[in-house]
Amino acid sequence: MSPPFILPRIGSIHDPIRLAVMISGGGSGLSSLLKFQAKQPCCHKIVLILADSEGAGGLEKGRSSGIESLGISIPTEIPRIERRLAHEEIINRHLISSNIELIVLSGYMRILTPTFVGKWKGRLVNIHPSLLPDFPGAHAHRDVLSSGSSLTGCTVHLVDEGVDTGPILAQREVSVMPDDDVNSLQERVKLVEHVLYPEVIDLLCTGQISL
Ligand code: GRF
Numbered sequence: 001m002s003p004p005f006i007l008p009r010i011g012s013i014h015d016p017i018r019l020a021v022m023i024s025g026g027g028s029g030l031s032s033l034l035k036f037q038a039k040q041p042c043c044h045k046i047v048l049i050l051a052d053s054e055g056a057g058g059l060e061k062g063r064s065s066g067i068e069s070l071g072i073s074i075p076t077e078i079p080r081i082e083r084r085l086a087h088e089e090i091i092n093r094h095l096i097s098s099n100i101e102l103i104v105l106s107g108y109m110r111i112l113t114p115t116f117v118g119k120w121k122g123r124l125v126n127i128h129p130s131l132l133p134d135f136p137g138a139h140a141h142r143d144v145l146s147s148g149s150s151l152t153g154c155t156v157h158l159v160d161e162g163v164d165t166g167p168i169l170a171q172r173e174v175s176v177m178p179d180d181d182v183n184s185l186q187e188r189v190k191l192v193e194h195v196l197y198p199e200v201i202d203l204l205c206t207g208q209i210s211l
Helices: 028-039 058-064 080-097 114-120 140-147 182-205
Strands: 017-023 044-051 068-071 102-105 124-128 151-158 168-175
Touching: 017 028, 017 058, 017 080, 028 044, 028 058, 028 182, 044 058, 044 080, 044 182, 058 068, 080 114, 102 182, 124 182, 140 151, 140 182, 151 182, 168 182
Parallel strands: 017 044, 017 102, 044 068, 102 124
Antiparallel strands: 124 151, 151 168
16 A cells, blocks of 8 residues: 655744755756745745756755755666665665755656655655646656647646656646747746745645645
């Protein structure tokens, strides 16, 4: 039987929920959450940033904000079949030693194993750049454009053992323009993501979301 979703405790300004943000790229979503937290007293704070490579641009954003920011690469020295689990074990050790209470996936491009998800289920959120359940997977914008749809958007969801299948917490729509390409669409959807994701994280950390 798959484990239940256990949501984070309700945070307070004096005892905020300790967040880890996991990234693979430039971290524009990470920046939007940092800005949200800097603007007002919050019931959550980012205390750890993890990337799946030292080359992830977002690590520098974390470091310049004084947040522990680590690039943890897949351990290529061990047999391929064991690598994913070994990588996740290293990640998990950092999460535990930083007393993380909620993991925010923000452009993290690896699929997490059911073993990892099971440990964090309900305390693991993701943002996906489409209106799920439509267009899951790593190429949402490309798939939206080739479908000819005039509407897309973004979805914040809890992560379960599937790919982009967990319970949906919030969605926001974005129009597809006739002259859009993957880049223009991605940039317009990101603008909306950068508002929606911090808002939903805030609701989750203040006990305003239930399943
Ligand atoms: C976002 O579009 C998110 O939906 C997707 O990756 C992008 C994040 O990129 N999964 P960034 O590194 O935060 O700029």
